Amino acid sequence: MNKIVIFVKAPVPGQVKTRLCPPLSNREAAALYKALAKDALSAARSVPLTQVDVAYDPWPPHIEPVWMSDDRPDFFPQQGSDLGERLSHAAQHAFSSGASKVVIIGSDSPRLSADHLTHAFELLDRHDIVLGPAHDGGYYLIGLCRPVPEVFENIPWSTPRVFEETLSRLRFLNLEPGLLNKLGDIDTAEDLKRLLDFARHHNGGLIHTRPILEALGKGSLKLWGAPIALLLAVFLAAQAIFALTPLGRTLSIDSFSGATEPDGLPKNWKPLVFKKIPRRTAYSLVEENGDYFVMAQSSFSASAILKEVQASPKDYPMLRWRWKIERVLEKADARKKSGDDYAARIYVAFRYDPKNASAWQRAKYGVAKSLYGHYPPHAALNYIWDNKLPIGAAVDNPYTNRTKMIAVESGPENVGKWRTEERNIYDDYKRLFGEDPPDIAFIALMTDTDNTGETASAYFDDISLAAPDNAHEKQKEIP
Missing domain, CATH: 2.60.120.260 (Galactose-binding domain-like)
Structure with missing residues (x-):
């Protein structure tokens, strides 16, 4: 049995995607994160013969990821003091439930598709581990054929060195990785600009995220229209977009x-x-x-x-x-x-x-x-x-x-x-x-x-x- 595990946080304003504020407000960033997570779940559920679990951050307490889907997904709380321990625990949890291959993904890579996930499982037929490198120096996906907790130990999480340090660890462990194409997360205003450009020029996908972008565009910032490129360029150059528009002035x-x-x-x-x-x-x-x-x-x-x-x-x-x-x-x-x-x-x-x-x-x-x-x-x-x-x-x-x-x-x-x-x-x-x-x-x-x-x-x-x-x-x- 193949299994995909999606890592999520509760979409609480002020606790998710805070680096997008400004240009977004805390509530807008939380709404965007929620939509991205739902699109990640949709992509995972589109992979044939694969079970999908959701590993949720247990903080705040009593907020389980029932918001992700009308038909409740299988979910369990993340455990561990850092991301490495949480990833290791999630992999062990998936293998102990009968999985033969496990792919773990985040919830904020909008260009991650069912094709990427299918290819990851195919690579696991020939490789010990699969990684999907991210533009920010981390990775958006890791796939395993068996529990390897050593892969997650002593990695400088939340730094641009995560991917390279993980490759070094794999070489030390004599494990051969398969690599997917590099994709981007949505963490910064520059990432948001790329997402808007992608959404404008690609009609498919982003089932849940696209309506959020359109809703944001109804404000005076007009995210969905041409002014967004200029306004985001101003923000990235001067960090001042929030002083120009109602959407980001707070x-x-x-x-x-x-x-x-x-x-x-x-x-x-x-x-x-x-x-x-x-x-x-x-x-x-x-x-x-x-x-x-x-x-x-x-x-x-x-x-x-x-x-x-x-x-x-x-x-x-x-x-x-x-x-x-x-x-x-x-x-x-x-x-x-x-x-x-x-x-x-x-x-x-x-x-x-x-x-x-x-x-x-x-x-x-x-x-x-x-x-x-x-x-x-x-x-x-x-x-x-x-x-x-x-x-x-x-x-x-x-x-x-x-x-x-x-x-x-x-x-x-x-x-x-x-x-x-x-x-x-x-x-x-x-x-x-x-x-x-x-x-x-x-x-x-x-x-x-x-x-x-x-x-x-x-x-x-x-x-x-x-x-x-x-x-x-x-x-x-x-x-």
């Missing part, structure tokens, strides 16, 4: 998927703690009706979580997010150190640049770097849910005038409701600091009650930076 900070770090924080977020404050706010991911968001719980405590960001406020001036609180803080006062607590705040920190600093600033920041190993932020904007400040009011933080507190929500009127917010950080910074803002260093989420001794709970979701709908001339300049 830079998602996080919409949260359920993926976490080992310490339980959302994936790619870090703790920000204060040595003199022993009690820390608890941050966790919460799921409600399939939507994940961050929950912050503070009781006489203070800490934050941050995500490093490399973006210019000139290109991405619009900060957008949604949040909710369970109560306002009665004792808080944004003008006093004793009241410097907030039920919720979004903290935007701006990068310190020694080239634009005075001699005194360079000395001060140099001392800080020697103590902490890195430069502290040059300045910060805090968008707060306050208890008494009028909405839109801005005050200096009571500890430093390099941090400005801006009331976006105030009072109990909207407690318990999700509120969607938008602020122009470029305009806010220039208005409050009297200068153009430097690049963003990080964005942090924070709920703190260490000064007032109260308790508070807050929720955060869908954080992004975007170009404005009606771009200000200064914000359109490319530095």
